[in-house]
Structure formats: C-alpha cells, structure tokens
Amino acid sequence: MGVIDVEAPSALLAVSGADIVLLAVPVSATEATFKAIRHLVGPTTLIMDVGSTKRDVVDAARRVLRENVGSFVPCHPITGKEVSGVEHADADLYVGKQVILTPIERTFTVQLQKAVDVWTALGSHVVKMSPQSHDAAYAAVSHLPHLIAFALINGITSQEHGKEYLSLAGPGFHDFTRIAASxxxxxxxxxxxxxxxxxxxxxxxxxxxQNLEQLISSGSGEVLEVLIEHASETRANWRITSKPSPK
Amino acid sequence: MGVIDVEAPSALLAVSGADIVLLAVPVSATEATFKAIRHLVGPTTLIMDVGSTKRDVVDAARRVLRENVGSFVPCHPITGKEVSGVEHADADLYVGKQVILTPIERTFTVQLQKAVDVWTALGSHVVKMSPQSHDAAYAAVSHLPHLIAFALINGITSQEHGKEYLSLAGPGFHDFTRIAASxxxxxxxxxxxxxxxxxxxxxxxxxxxQNLEQLISSGSGEVLEVLIEHASETRANWRITSKPSPK
Known part of the structure; x- marks a missing residue:
C-alpha cells in the first residue's frame, strides 16, 4: 500500500485497480475526491480516509459512493504533527497510537476487517465507534483545544504589548500552544x-x-484549590492510550 | 549558595549569617516567611524569591522588611516542571532560560548586581522589568493558560462520557494540558x-x-481561515527566548 494523493494529476491512474485507497485530504475536499475516484473503485476496493471529523465524511460517502459506500471505512488516526509536508514524514507516526474506525451499518465486513488488519500491521491500536460518538469525543479533547489555542494567540497579539508578552513566554506556553501552529x-x-x-x-x-473566575474574583481560595486539585490529579493520572511499540 | 527551605525547622539557623537567601515558597507564604527571617538578615544579605507573581511579593517585602527592603531582589525564573519535589530536581533547570528581575526604586544596587551575577552564573538570561509589567505579561502567557487548562479538564470530567473522552485523547491534548497537572x-x-x-x-x-465561534456558527470559512492562519503563523514563528547552553 502506498499513500496516494488524489489531488496529484497521476493519482487517478494510481487509484484505478488499487486494492486500497487512502484519502488524505482536508475534510471539506472529501466529497469532491469521492466524485473523482468513484468510477475507479470496485466492490472489493478498500477506501479509507484519515479525517479528524467523521459524520461529514460519512455523509459525503453515502451521497457519492452510493451502492459502493460499503467499500469505505472511515478512519481517524490519533496522531499527527503541527507541521505538514513530506519533509516531516515519520515512518513510526502510527506505531502504538490509537486509530478510530467509524463503520456504518452498510460498511462491508470484508473491507472493515481489511482496514483493521492494515492499521494493526502498522502498529496501531484499533478502536471502533459510531461517527456520532467520535465527533462528540474529539470535539472535547481535540477540536476545542485547537480553537482555544488559536483564540489565546490571537487575543495576545491583539494587545499593544502582545509581542513583548510573547517574547517572555516559557515552556508551559510552548506546550500549551503547540497545536496553534496547525x-x-x-x-x-x-x-x-x-x-x-x-x-x-x-x-x-x-x-x-467562568465558575473558576468567580472564585478567583471573590478570593475563595479553599474551593478554588479543590477544583484545581481535581484538574491536576485528573491530568497527572492521565496517559495516552497506546500499546507498546512492537520493536 | 544552597537553596534553603525556610519552612524546615533548621532553616532559620541556615538563614542566619547567609550571604544569599532564596525563598522558594508559595507566593501567599512569602509575607510570613519574610517575618520569620527579617531579624536574621543584614544590610549586605541578598534575598531573592522565585514566585510567579511579583506585585504581591514586592508589597509583602515593603511591609515586612521595611528599611531592609532594598536587600530583596524579586526574581521569577521562566522554567519549571508540572511536577515538584526533590526527586524531580534538575541541575540544568535554569540553563539558557530567562529569569525576570523586578527591582523597585528602593532595591540596593549591590544586591541587584549580585542577583544578576548569580543567575548569569547559573546560565540564565536575565531580564529586568517593573513588577507591574511582569504581572501583566505573565497573566497573558502563563496564568491564563493554566486557568484554561484547569477549566478544560474539569469541563470534560463534568460530562457523562468524560472519562471515555479522555481515554481517546492524543498527543495534542497531552501537550495542551500538561500544565493542568501543576x-x-x-x-x-x-x-x-x-x-x-x-x-x-x-x-x-x-x-x-466568541468571535471565532460566531464565524464557525455562521460557516464563514474564509474569515475563519484568515484568523487561524494568523494564529498558526504567529505560533510557528515563535521561539522561547533563551541563550545557548554554555556547555
């Protein structure tokens, strides 16, 4: 399996006759990409994507692929970098990481199993759930943190001394805002x-x-400390779900 | 110079006659600590702290140290870990990092220079500013990110499926919430x-x-992308201010 960029001129030739097609396009380009390749996929082709949202991608697949929608297995590997491009390629990107598959009732069993096998062979830990559950979970743990990181940076740069503030920031800010560079x-x-x-x-x-702000504003240190302690312990005990590298 | 924990019973003995006293206590304990040691410090002693806020610490020093307030040089090293305790000690913690000094008009020149020399000898990059400027800057780039990280974690755990959401989170969440474990x-x-x-x-x-939310809500992709691009480029071009390690 090679990773095929269907936006490249030679891509359609590559898709034609392929056993496995992996779409790696911005989620809004998924529907157009399905349209470009649908006449090239047969009933035994496995089509996968790597998009961060799943309901919209599944809807696009239903609309465009129709009777072949069962060939499409929606995927979301929980890994990545804030930088893109082939110069940042990493052969171990998927090793030990979770990959979420969100099959629908019409997904073909054979393609679903093949998708599981492919990700497992890459060293990933496969988890299956509905597109709805996926989108709810990742709104909380990924999409919102990105939105917050964008807002924090823009809020700082909107201020008169924003540049100076940024020059003073340290390692905590570094990690907190890494995803803002996405x-x-x-x-x-x-x-x-x-x-x-x-x-x-x-x-x-x-x-x-805002609840925390009220406690800060009123100087309610005791309750504030309890709530910070809850967050601190939750985060200190949290680990990325992963399986050990096979190496 | 050893780092002295003034909460330890033997600490007052150690402070007595010391050339340099470095307070490493929660900022709310600063005033009580000044009171405990003020009879032990002479006009040539250098007292420093490492607190993350400076106006309150300076106010406490003025109130307690009085005519000796000039011996106190308020310091804030821009480094640290989300874990504490001697088992996480790191001899290179300050190397190449910024240390903010916030002297006041009454700070003695000799002590200020000694403070600069000490931090420089540790490999740190010394920056001087007013306590007010310090607190404004770090509210933006440190205190607010911590508050947000606490709120994000508690907001997730308050939900019915919060635990499941956390189990699905990946590397972006990992870095974004690291400071929540503080x-x-x-x-x-x-x-x-x-x-x-x-x-x-x-x-x-x-x-x-909320401005970003409105653009998302109305599907204003073009403006939204411009604003995300501003945040992304700002963060991609940002680097922690540091000087290379002398090693």
Missing part, C-alpha cells in the same frame, strides 16, 4: 464540519472557566 | 494574587474565542 485550511474545515459538538463543548468549557 | 496550592495563590491582570486577560481571550 494547518489553517485543515482546521477551518474541522471546526466548521463539527460545529455543533464543538460549540456545545465550548459552552461547557466557558461555564467552567 | 501544583494546586501554588496555582491557587498565583491566580488569586494576580487576579486583576488575569481576569482582564481572560476577558480578552473569551471575546476572541
């Missing part, structure tokens, strides 16, 4: 594609933030 | 001590976030 087009698509779940999560976040 | 008592103190600047920064952040 690809703008890709993230524009994700945030809009999953807007309902994202805005619901952002509301919960802002309510929690 | 020490609760220390951060309770910092957030309350710098509440005015922090709440002002949080307001700017929430306005920026």
């Amino acid at each position: 690809d703008p087009q890709m993230w524009r698509d994700i945030l809009i594609a999953n807007r309902e779940e994202l805005l619901a999560q952002s509301k919960i976040f802002q309510q929690t933030l | 020490d609760p008592q220390m951060w309770r103190d910092i957030l309350i001590a710098n509440r005015e600047e922090l709440l002002a920064q949080s307001k700017i952040f929430q306005q920026t976030l």
Whole structure:
C-alpha cells in the first residue's frame, strides 16, 4: 500500500485497480475526491480516509459512493504533527497510537476487517465507534483545544504589548500552544464540519472557566484549590492510550 | 549558595549569617516567611524569591522588611516542571532560560548586581522589568493558560462520557494540558494574587474565542481561515527566548 494523493494529476491512474485507497485530504475536499475516484473503485476496493471529523465524511460517502459506500471505512488516526509536508514524514507516526474506525451499518465486513488488519500491521491500536460518538469525543479533547489555542494567540497579539508578552513566554506556553501552529485550511474545515459538538463543548468549557473566575474574583481560595486539585490529579493520572511499540 | 527551605525547622539557623537567601515558597507564604527571617538578615544579605507573581511579593517585602527592603531582589525564573519535589530536581533547570528581575526604586544596587551575577552564573538570561509589567505579561502567557487548562479538564470530567473522552485523547491534548497537572496550592495563590491582570486577560481571550465561534456558527470559512492562519503563523514563528547552553 502506498499513500496516494488524489489531488496529484497521476493519482487517478494510481487509484484505478488499487486494492486500497487512502484519502488524505482536508475534510471539506472529501466529497469532491469521492466524485473523482468513484468510477475507479470496485466492490472489493478498500477506501479509507484519515479525517479528524467523521459524520461529514460519512455523509459525503453515502451521497457519492452510493451502492459502493460499503467499500469505505472511515478512519481517524490519533496522531499527527503541527507541521505538514513530506519533509516531516515519520515512518513510526502510527506505531502504538490509537486509530478510530467509524463503520456504518452498510460498511462491508470484508473491507472493515481489511482496514483493521492494515492499521494493526502498522502498529496501531484499533478502536471502533459510531461517527456520532467520535465527533462528540474529539470535539472535547481535540477540536476545542485547537480553537482555544488559536483564540489565546490571537487575543495576545491583539494587545499593544502582545509581542513583548510573547517574547517572555516559557515552556508551559510552548506546550500549551503547540497545536496553534496547525494547518489553517485543515482546521477551518474541522471546526466548521463539527460545529455543533464543538460549540456545545465550548459552552461547557466557558461555564467552567467562568465558575473558576468567580472564585478567583471573590478570593475563595479553599474551593478554588479543590477544583484545581481535581484538574491536576485528573491530568497527572492521565496517559495516552497506546500499546507498546512492537520493536 | 544552597537553596534553603525556610519552612524546615533548621532553616532559620541556615538563614542566619547567609550571604544569599532564596525563598522558594508559595507566593501567599512569602509575607510570613519574610517575618520569620527579617531579624536574621543584614544590610549586605541578598534575598531573592522565585514566585510567579511579583506585585504581591514586592508589597509583602515593603511591609515586612521595611528599611531592609532594598536587600530583596524579586526574581521569577521562566522554567519549571508540572511536577515538584526533590526527586524531580534538575541541575540544568535554569540553563539558557530567562529569569525576570523586578527591582523597585528602593532595591540596593549591590544586591541587584549580585542577583544578576548569580543567575548569569547559573546560565540564565536575565531580564529586568517593573513588577507591574511582569504581572501583566505573565497573566497573558502563563496564568491564563493554566486557568484554561484547569477549566478544560474539569469541563470534560463534568460530562457523562468524560472519562471515555479522555481515554481517546492524543498527543495534542497531552501537550495542551500538561500544565493542568501543576501544583494546586501554588496555582491557587498565583491566580488569586494576580487576579486583576488575569481576569482582564481572560476577558480578552473569551471575546476572541466568541468571535471565532460566531464565524464557525455562521460557516464563514474564509474569515475563519484568515484568523487561524494568523494564529498558526504567529505560533510557528515563535521561539522561547533563551541563550545557548554554555556547555
């Protein structure tokens, strides 16, 4: 299996007759990509994507692939970098990482099993769930953190002394804002594609933030400390779900 | 110079006659610590702290040290870990990192120079500014990110499926929330001590976030992408200010 960029002129030739087609395009380009390749895929082809949202991708697959929608297994590998391009390629990117598969009722059993086998062979830990559950979970743990990181940076640069503030920032800021450097087009698509779940999560976040602000404002140190302790312990005990590298 | 924990019973003996006293206590304990040691410090002693807020620490020094306030040089090394305790000690913690000194008009020149020399000898890059400027800057680039990280974690765990969401989170979440594991008592103190600047920064952040939410809600992809691109480029071009390790 090679990774095929269907936006490249030679891509359609490569798709024709391929056993496995892996779409790696911004989620908003998924539908157009399905349209470009649908006449080339047969009933035994396995089509996968790597998009960060799944409901919109599944909807596009239903609309375009129709009777062949069962050949498509929606995938989301939980890994990546804030930088893109072949110069940042990493052969171990998927090793030990979770890959979420979100099959629908019409997904063919054979293709689903082949998808599991492919990711497992790459060293990934496969998890299956519905597209809806996927989008709700990743709104909370990925899409909202990205939105917050973008807002934090822009809020700082909007201020008179913003540049000076940035020059003073340290390692905590470094890690907290790493995801703010992510690809703008890709993230524009994700945030809009999953807007309902994202805005619901952002509301919960802002309510929690404002509750903490009230405690800070009133100097309620005791309750504030309990709530910080809850967050601190939760995070200290959290680990990325992964399986050990086979190496 | 050894690092002295003034909360330890033997600490006062150690402070007595010391050339340099470095306070490493939660900022709310600074005043009590000054009181415990003020009869032991002479006009040539250099007292420093490592607190994350500076106005409150300077106010405490003025109140308690009085005519000896000039012996105190307020310091804030821009480094640290989300874990504490001697088992996480790191001899290179300060190498190449910024250390902010916030002298006041009454700070003695000799002590200030000695403080610069000590941090420089440790490999740090010394920056001087007013306590006010310090607190404004770090509200934006440190205190607010911590508050946000605490709120994000607590917002997720408050939900029915919060545990499941956390189990699905990946490397982006890992880095974004690392600072949420910080020490609760220390951060309770910092957030309350710098509440005015922090709440002002949080307001700017929430306005920026809500502006992005409106663009997402209305599907205004073009403007949204421009704003994400601004954040992404700002972060991609940002580097921690540091000087190369002397090794």
